[in-house]
Amino acid sequence: MNIRLYNARILTMEEGKDIFLGEIWIQGEKIIYVGDGSETDSIYEQLGIPCIIWDKEIDCNQNLLMPGFKNAHTHSGMTLLRSYADDLPLNEWLNKQIFPVEAKLTAEDIYVLTRLAILEYLTSGITAAFDMYLTPLSIADAFDDMGMRCVQVGAVNNFSQSLELVEEMYEALNHKSSLQSYMLGFHAEYTCSKELLTGISGLAHKYHAPVFTHLAETEAEVAGCVERYGMTPMAFLNCLGIFDYGGGGYHCVHMTSEDIALMKMRGLYAVTNPASNAKLASGIAPISDFLKAGVPVAIGTDGPASNNCLDMFREMFLVTGLAKLREKDASAVDAMEVLKMATVNGALAMGLKDADVLASGKLADLIMIDLNQPNMQPINNIPKNLVYSGSKQNVVMTMINGKILYEKGTFSVSETPETIYREAAAVIERIRKA
Numbered sequence: 001m002n003i004r005l006y007n008a009r010i011l012t013m014e015e016g017k018d019i020f021l022g023e024i025w026i027q028g029e030k031i032i033y034v035g036d037g038s039e040t041d042s043i044y045e046q047l048g049i050p051c052i053i054w055d056k057e058i059d060c061n062q063n064l065l066m067p068g069f070k071n072a073h074t075h076s077g078m079t080l081l082r083s084y085a086d087d088l089p090l091n092e093w094l095n096k097q098i099f100p101v102e103a104k105l106t107a108e109d110i111y112v113l114t115r116l117a118i119l120e121y122l123t124s125g126i127t128a129a130f131d132m133y134l135t136p137l138s139i140a141d142a143f144d145d146m147g148m149r150c151v152q153v154g155a156v157n158n159f160s161q162s163l164e165l166v167e168e169m170y171e172a173l174n175h176k177s178s179l180q181s182y183m184l185g186f187h188a189e190y191t192c193s194k195e196l197l198t199g200i201s202g203l204a205h206k207y208h209a210p211v212f213t214h215l216a217e218t219e220a221e222v223a224g225c226v227e228r229y230g231m232t233p234m235a236f237l238n239c240l241g242i243f244d245y246g247g248g249g250y251h252c253v254h255m256t257s258e259d260i261a262l263m264k265m266r267g268l269y270a271v272t273n274p275a276s277n278a279k280l281a282s283g284i285a286p287i288s289d290f291l292k293a294g295v296p297v298a299i300g301t302d303g304p305a306s307n308n309c310l311d312m313f314r315e316m317f318l319v320t321g322l323a324k325l326r327e328k329d330a331s332a333v334d335a336m337e338v339l340k341m342a343t344v345n346g347a348l349a350m351g352l353k354d355a356d357v358l359a360s361g362k363l364a365d366l367i368m369i370d371l372n373q374p375n376m377q378p379i380n381n382i383p384k385n386l387v388y389s390g391s392k393q394n395v396v397m398t399m400i401n402g403k404i405l406y407e408k409g410t411f412s413v414s415e416t417p418e419t420i421y422r423e424a425a426a427v428i429e430r431i432r433k434a
Contacts, residue, residue: 001055001402002027003364006037008060009371011382012358013067013343019382024065025052026364029178029402034358064369064382067358068127068398069312070346072271073250073300076117076142077110077133080428081305090218090280098305104434105427107138112423114142119417120310121148122406125367125395130212130271130300130350132185132250134160136169140180145414147405149365151350153185153212156200157192163199170207179401181351183247188214189233190221194240201241210351211242212271215249218282222254234259243268248349250300251276252290253283260286263295269349270295272341274318275309276302287323288332298346299338313394316342316387335387368397 006023012034025033033043044051078098085097105113110133121129128149133139136152143150152173154166166184173182184207186192186200204211216222216233225233234255237243243262248269255263255270263270272285290297299319301310316338323333347356355363371379375389386394398406405412 002052004054004057005060005065007062008065009062011064011066014357014359026402029364031358031360031362031364033360060368063371065366067343068365068367069125069342070350071126071129071301072298072346072349073273073302074129074131075133075303076114076129076131078303078305079113079116082308101431104431107135109427110135111138111142112427114139115146115420116424117310118146118148119420122398123395124311124392125398126312127365127398127400128350128352136173140173140176144177144179147400147403147413149179149400151181151183153183155187157187167203183212184209185212189225189237197240204242204245208245210245210247212247213249215252216254217251219254232256232259234262238262253277253285255286260289260293260295264293269298271298271300271349272319273300273302274322275315276306280306284322284326287319288327296345297341298349299342311392312342313390313392320387335384338387339383364399364402366399367395369394370396
């Protein structure tokens with residue numbers, strides 16, 4: 001489909017490029033033009049075509065077009081557990097509430113529950129999710145059927161999945177569809193034996209591939225690793241060669257200066273999840289320290305059991321708000337840096353090099369932000385408005401792979417929201433009775 005978006009403010013997220021008034025042309029799944037649209041004939045000449053017959057032209061009314069947000073850490077299928085077991089200590093929450101329920105879930109259940117999460121992603125302007133959960137094939141089917149981009153990561157541990165499954169999924173899901181990819185990963189150091197972690201390192205070296213995992217989320221996790229191996233989780237995993245080809249850690253709350261230096265050396269990403277870490281009382285990640293050390297930061301929501309909201313606007317505000325509180329410095333972590341974390345850095349962490357900025361040849365994964373709402377006025381500084389006063393209500397369009405999946409409250413996906421809600425409710429009812 002050929003789509004022209006015009007009369008728009010455009011934030012490409014390219015380094016050093018300011019917001020400008022212009023238009024974006026989309027052909028199929030790719031962007032073919034981003035500019036002010038003033039020289040149509042020369043544009044056609046550059047593209048090597050006489051003209052374009054537009055299937056759809058949208059007057060953006062000077063609203064903002066920008067790259068979609070990348071949710072760089074989530075567990076989509078955990079929508080079942082939203083508000084199910086809140087306000088409990090972490091260990092009790094995880095071991096007595098979450099794990100027993102998850103043990104009852106089937107692959108079909110997770111397919112249904114994942115589709116519920118995707119609806120929420122679309123309303124939040126999220127165009128890709130970095131998902132770690134139990135049944136990779138049914139998760140991939142859910143994202144494919146809904147038309148949403150997904151990068152999955154291995155979740156192997158001592159109790160579920162296996163090295164063989166991680167390798168099988170690495171081979172299968174990196175070739176399943178244009179919307180799917182898969183990265184090597186494991187749940188966490190504290191849920192994996194040294195033998196299993198050595199196996200992960202072997203896969204990383206076999207495929208020259210990055211590895212992602214939960215890392216230094218709690219003080220207890222770090223203390224346990226030091227007791228077991230005499231090293232922090234970051235140092236121990238580095239010694240095993242797990243990060244020799246890059247990757248990153250989710251949460252990264254309790255990191256030493258030596259840990260951060262190792263992350264810089266290995267080219268790792270720190271994926272922060274501020275709402276989850278605050279709600280579970282895990283702590284505040286040292287975002288300013290990462291930035292000073294040159295460690296790129298991306299943002300994730302974590303799963304809807306621990307957050308409970310899959311909302312990138314809330315995460316962006318918390319990233320900078322908590323950093324300012326931690327550093328006792330109101331200038332810490334500028335809003336534009338946060339936008340970069342939520343878009344460009346998330347895309348690069350997920351290996352989505354064609355979905356980081358808005359430019360010719362990039363994937364048409366973009367969103368429109370309604371600036372004509374009270375919380376966006378006056379338009380003194382759009383990036384700061386987005387981070388400090390923006391909300392999901394400002395997302396009026398979400399496009400993925402050149403297809404508009406959400407527009408002004410209406411979804412264009414495989415099932416109606418009502419059907420997805422009903423099927424999710426049926427899963428929850430069955431699990432409660434089991």
